[in-house]
Amino acid sequence: MAKRQQKRNELVPLTVRGIRKAPTGVEGFDQITSGGLPQGRPTLVCGSAGCGKTLLAMEFLVRGATLFDEPGVFMSFEESSQELVENVRSMGFDLSDLEAKKKIVLDFVRIEREEVEETGEYDLEGLFIRLGFAVQSIGAKRVVLDTIEALFAGLPNEMIVRAELRRLFRWLKENGLTAIITGEQGTGTLTRHGLEEYVADCVILLDHRVSEQVTTRRLRIVKYRGSSHGTNEYPFLIGDSGISVLPITSLRLEHKAPTDRVSSGIASLDEMFSGEGFYRGSSILLLGSPGTGKSSVAASFVDATCRRGERCLLVAYEESSDQIVRNMHSIGIDLGQWIDQGLLRVHATRPTLYGLEMHLWRLRCLVESFNPAVVVIDPLSNLSLSMPAWELKPTLMQLVDLLKSRGITALFTSLVSEGAFMEEPHIGISSLMDTLISLRNIEADRERNRILSVIKSRGMTHSNQAREFILSNNGVYLVDIRVVEEKVLIGTARASYEAGERASVGLRRQRAERQARRTARKRKAIETRIAAFEAELEAEAELETDEADFLAAQEVAREQTQRLPGQLRMGDTGELLDQKKIT
Amino acid sequence: MNHYPDKSLAESAAAFEKAAARPPTTHYVLRLFVAGTTRNSVCAITNLKRICEQHLANRYQLEIIDIYQQPELAREAQLTAVPTLIKQLPLPIRRIIGDLSSEEHVLAGLNLLKRAL
Structure with missing residues (x-):
């Protein structure tokens, strides 16, 4: 029996070897x-x-x-x-x-x-x-x-x-x-x-x-x-x-997951990600309708990267390098200096120039030669012009894999048509991303305002609050949305509410101060009066003692006078006994 | 007989007719590639020799090459099929592949077939 078992073991090789x-x-x-x-x-x-x-x-x-x-x-x-x-x-x-x-x-x-x-x-x-x-x-x-x-x-x-x-x-x-x-x-x-x-x-x-x-x-x-x-x-x-x-996916998912964070370049946005920003090596997708400031957020991120002295590759499918530099000046970001210092490389092409594979391949060549810490692609959605979404996904998967395997933090922007449900056209893509940020335009009271919210962010606590997103001359920042009496206030409404609030605070303070002054004055008056009363009281008391003394004296005097006639007359007793006492 | 008005023209016409009546004198250079002593090769050699003696007696040069012996020549001669007979002269170069069993085809390939006028 044992012998037979052994024989079988010999026949079957332990490891099945494939062909050479x-x-x-x-x-x-x-x-x-x-x-x-x-x-x-x-x-x-x-x-x-x-x-x-x-x-x-x-x-x-x-x-x-x-x-x-x-x-x-x-x-x-x-x-x-x-x-x-x-x-x-x-x-x-x-x-x-x-x-x-x-x-x-x-x-x-x-x-x-x-x-x-x-x-x-x-x-x-x-x-x-x-x-x-x-x-x-x-x-x-x-x-x-x-x-x-x-x-x-x-x-x-x-x-x-x-x-x-x-x-x-x-x-x-x-x-x-x-x-x-x-x-x-x-x-x-x-x-x-x-x-x-x-x-x-x-x-x-x-x-x-x-x-x-x-x-x-x-x-x-x-x-x-x-x-x-x-x-x-x-x-x-x-x-x-x-x-x-280009294999559609790397056959294994085995890239490392760094735990250190990189700043988004917008302090108030970092705050939404537990105050520290994105994970290094993660993929971030910015979804937004036209004019919601996707490129500006991207530019802030680029700026922050270069400021840290890290290399950044910006792949632009809409604007030329010069145009980006000029436009970002308007929000106080100078990308030109980073290009001059060699920290930033802008690769601007039209997406329709060649197929997606070629784009991917060129990107790969650039990544290999430039070795950036951050890659920004603005906007990703333009690539889909040249191919249907289902074909886009595998290629993007390769792209994400390529960048992740090299520990490169990637930020993509993607255009979604206004009014469409945020994730709808990008269901495939969004699942590849670690962090999803949505940017929206809200039109109310005849004005447009930008709203930013974090849809997801893998592996970190993040704010569930929508924030108002403001592009100013000195960069991009976020403001808390005000909710007053169940009404969301943004833009001018929020600003005027805040101004009104500031103003009313002043008024209240003034009134309180006035009140305090009045009270003080009143107290003083009362105190003065109390003092006066006390003085009066004192005077009265004094008077009273005087009176009492007088009365006492009077009494004594009267007693003496009463007794005097008796003594003088010697009264019924007949004797002038107390004569001496009186005198 | 002489119906040409010009005498010189009549002479050249006579010369042409005389030349046409003479057996052709064009010299043939042929190379036959065979592979050892396979049946096809042996057949080809026998067939070719017979045809040449019949139609090209004394005006051909035949080289028989065994590619097993000289494989380097196969590339030079652009050889694929064996046996191959290459007519190198007169131009144009022609290739005749097979065991040369059909005399008519061989003659056609060698441009020796008398066309019905």
């Missing part, structure tokens, strides 16, 4: 294929004309030769070697040099239908010999056949071509060559001549579509035997240094 892969070195591509193309197997790259098949194949070969020490053979059926060299020179690929160093062999297979007469049986041994010889001459590990379907056009006997193609792909596999075979897209099929039936391991579909007059390139992995892969359509770009595939 050959990294392409194409930016982003190895990420979505988790490692590259199947090593030692052919891969079919198909797509319509001008979708970038040849370039993808060429980059695979050049990167293989330069980065991974895997020389390669490029067999072209459409472009001559000279044309190829010239075409890819703009991407910085020096094929002549690589050829000289025996890293790459270019072989142009020319088949002219008019020159060819067919008589009887043949095979494509010539092609095999050429390929085999080229592979051998530089020890190639990679092969590109671009576009092998030219054989169908050049050779009359399709049966033979098909049989030989099958043999060719088998030959490639037997020789362990990692190959890219390109094929033109057919109607309803991946390739015009059904190449997909021979290349079963990995099929990549490229697409070049125009929507709203802007073209976008997309890449999809239709099939990848023995490997997990992203199944989405990934936008890709052909830039100055080759192809960049």
Whole structure:
């Protein structure tokens, strides 16, 4: 029993290993294929004309030769070697040099239908010999056949071509060559001549579509035997240094979350975020209807960033650099000084200039070269001019991921039409943001006033109060909204209420003072009177004592006088007993 | 017989007719690419030799190249299919692929087919 268990363990490898892969070195591509193309197997790259098949194949070969020490053979059926060299020179690929160093062999297979007469049986041994010889001459590990379907056009006997193609792909596999075979897209099929039936391991579909007059390139992995892969359509770009595939999302969310804060540049706005402002590395979205001051808030943030000595990249889709500098002077912000000091870079373009992917890619290049701490995009909504919202979201997700992974604080502004529910057109976007601030115009009593409120702010306590938002000559500030008797007062109403309140406070104070003075006076008067009464009382008392003394004396005198006659007369007693006493 | 008014013109016309009646003297330069001793290759060699002897006797130069022996020549000659016969001279260059089993096609490719006038 135990023995059997052991045997089973031996049979099943502990870790299931996937197939070996050959990294392409194409930016982003190895990420979505988790490692590259199947090593030692052919891969079919198909797509319509001008979708970038040849370039993808060429980059695979050049990167293989330069980065991974895997020389390669490029067999072209459409472009001559000279044309190829010239075409890819703009991407910085020096094929002549690589050829000289025996890293790459270019072989142009020319088949002219008019020159060819067919008589009887043949095979494509010539092609095999050429390929085999080229592979051998530089020890190639990679092969590109671009576009092998030219054989169908050049050779009359399709049966033979098909049989030989099958043999060719088998030959490639037997020789362990990692190959890219390109094929033109057919109607309803991946390739015009059904190449997909021979290349079963990995099929990549490229697409070049125009929507709203802007073209976008997309890449999809239709099939990848023995490997997990992203199944989405990934936008890709052909830039100055080759192809960049932009994965819709980074496959993992693992960016760091800094805990330190950065000021918004508006002290009263910082107060709404528990007094400290935004988290560094977070994404902030300012939503607002036209003229609500989005750009001004953004400019304040830019100013604060540069003031801290940090670099800031301002991507403007509406105004030119000069115009922004001029306009922000009106609210007392001098952005020109930061541009001069090299702390601020303004990248102003029209959003319709190219597709969103290109914008994203350029932004990425800028971020990489300038390395800013803060990126401000004003306004994001203009980008959606060139594509529908559902297409916008994935790209923005990439943008947010790109900035977050670098710890860059990002502030976006977005225009919403007046009257629309704030989050409505941006439901998709708002979920990507950490902090959402809404700016509104409120029109009442024939005047417009700006109201700012924080809709959300992840990971911090924030004010739930709407604040009145004021653009002044010395910057932007917020004022508490007054509510009086259940009526919200803003703008002039608030100002006049406050003025009235100030005035009434004065009046009250005056009255109180007057009252106090009056009381004091009254007290004084009363006190004087009390003193007078007391004096009177004293006088009275004095008088009284005098009287009493007098009366007493009088009494004594009277007593004496009463007694005197008795004594004198000697009265009934007959004796003048008290005579002496009287005297 | 001589219905040309000008004598010199009559002479040149006669010269032309004489030349046309003569067998052609154009020299042919041919290269045949084969792959070893495969059936197609062997067939092609046999067929070509026969056709050349019949139609191009003493005015052709044939080079038979085995690409297994000289693979570097395959690229130079823009080879894909094997066997391939390349008519290098007279111009224009033509390529005839296959085992050359159809004589009519080979002759057409070599521009040797007498056209019905």
